[in-house]
Amino acid sequence: MRRKIALFAGNDLTSSLWNRTGSRVCFYEHTNYGGSLLAIVNAGDWRGNVGATANDKISSWRAC
Numbered sequence: 001m002r003r004k005i006a007l008f009a010g011n012d013l014t015s016s017l018w019n020r021t022g023s024r025v026c027f028y029e030h031t032n033y034g035g036s037l038l039a040i041v042n043a044g045d046w047r048g049n050v051g052a053t054a055n056d057k058i059s060s061w062r063a064c
């Protein structure tokens with residue numbers, strides 16, 4: 001399995017999210033913001049469990 005860790009989340013390995021940026025961040029199912037929008041986390045917020053629909057599926061994210 002390819003594992004690319006960047007910022008605070010890993011490709012298809014993410015169960016929790018911590019948005020340490022100053023912007024709201026959207027998390028997507030596939031790379032390059034493709035697939036479903038799985039989660040939105042406000043600036044500074046912590047999401048301890050992203051839920052079954054997003055667990056281990058997130059592959060990309062960006063401010064939104």
Ligand SMILES: [Ca+2]
Pocket residue numbers: 011012028029030031056057058059
């Ligand atoms: Ca994925």
